[in-house]
Amino acid sequence: MEKLRRVLSGQDDEEQGLTGQVLDSSSLSFSTRVKWFAICFAGGILCSILGTIMLWVPGGGMKLFAVFYTVGNVSALASTCFLMGPVKQLKKMFESTRLLATLVMLFSFILTLCAVFWWHKRGLALLFCIFQFLAMTWYSLSYIPYARDAVMKCFTSCLS
Numbered sequence: 001m002e003k004l005r006r007v008l009s010g011q012d013d014e015e016q017g018l019t020g021q022v023l024d025s026s027s028l029s030f031s032t033r034v035k036w037f038a039i040c041f042a043g044g045i046l047c048s049i050l051g052t053i054m055l056w057v058p059g060g061g062m063k064l065f066a067v068f069y070t071v072g073n074v075s076a077l078a079s080t081c082f083l084m085g086p087v088k089q090l091k092k093m094f095e096s097t098r099l100l101a102t103l104v105m106l107f108s109f110i111l112t113l114c115a116v117f118w119w120h121k122r123g124l125a126l127l128f129c130i131f132q133f134l135a136m137t138w139y140s141l142s143y144i145p146y147a148r149d150a151v152m153k154c155f156t157s158c159l160s
Contacts, residue, residue, distance in 0.1 A: 028082070037082040044076030066116040066125045070109050073132055077105075098142045105135035 028036070051068030054061050081089045093102045112128035115121045141147040 027085070033082045037079045040079035040082060041076055044072045044074070044079060047072030047075060062122040062125060063116050066112050066129065069129050070112050070132065073105075073136055074109060077136070093139075098139055101135050101139040101142060104131060105139055108132040108135055 047068045049072075051065045051070075051072060054064035054068055057064065084092070092098065108128050108131040112125050112132060115125035115128055138148070141151060
């Protein structure tokens with residue numbers, strides 16, 4: 001259990017410097033991190049579900065869908081900052097293995113909101129929400145060893 005705490009909080013087995021000790025002493029406890037992760041992640045899922053329900057509301061349902069779905073995805077993504085810290089999260093997001101998925105995901109967030117509020121193109125907003133889903137899935141799979149390879153092999157075998 002102690003090893004899991006060290007890994008999730010970003011601590012290495014090496015000796016920490018003065019800066020590391022100061023940051024460690026002012027950080028959240030492990031149980032607080034897990035609680036806020038769960039709250040933020042559950043809030044993100046709830047927003048995404050509400051957004052999907054709002055899709056069927058006549059009139060401004062598409063705007064509500066795009067906003068709730070995007071806020072839900074951002075909240076779910078931000079929830080992992082509680083587990084590993086915001087700096088480590090950003091470093092991991094922009095590693096070479098996740099760079100493309102991260103960029104597609106972030107641009108999809110922005111373009112979804114642009115499509116629904118400025119361009120008033122509902123179909124385009126829906127397309128960007130699909131891109132959000134695919135990019136978030138691909139990004140999440142990058143944290144599971146060999147998961148991307150397994151998905152690629154599965155789709156390759158299905159299409160062959």
